Amino acid sequence: MRIGELARRTGVSERALRYYEEQGLLIPQRLPSGYRVYGETDVAVVRRIRILLAAGLNTARIQEILPCIVDEDGWLTPDCxxxxxxxxxxxxxxxxxxxxxxxxxxxxxxxxxxxxxxx
Known part of the structure; x- marks a missing residue:
């Protein structure tokens, strides 16, 4: 899916999604044309990012811990x-x-x- 579809599905602006990419939180694939392409797993990653931001964590901290967070039935759980x-x-x-x-x-x-x- 392209960035507009991810924005629509997650309720997050395209600008915010680009910012997440700049911060290393979201890593889309790139087409030869330069367009970003996202998968289903990226929808879940954006959800985790939003929850962690709402918990008061900054993006640098989220980048560190994102690999250690799993989503179990809608609940974020630390895996490390x-x-x-x-x-x-x-x-x-x-x-x-x-x-x-x-x-x-x-x-x-x-x-x-x-x-x-x-x-």
Whole structure:
């Protein structure tokens, strides 16, 4: 299938698919004319990429771990033991960011509350 068909089937823009290729996440075959040709497996790869991006991983990290992720009945599963530790580290970074955001929100609530009392 060509890039437009892959975009339609995955709901991902052609521009994003080209970006995934630039990042080494997606490797289409090329016709002599230069057109990209994708297979059925690429639909699943794009799905995995989208899920990993939504999980907060950047494309460099996804490139590293994509070969260690398998899709079992719609669930992504790590296939390399060291991957679980890396994913835990990512989750810990997210937890830290959430904690910082909660502190920021509490500070704003305090400022907003002080503004109401002054009015």
């Amino acid at each position: 033991p060291e991957l679980v530790d890396a994913l835990r580290q990512q989750r810990n970074r997210i937890d830290d960011a959430i904690g910082e955001l909660e502190t920021t929100r509490a500070n704003l609530d305090t400022i907003i509350g002080a503004g109401r009392r002054a009015s």
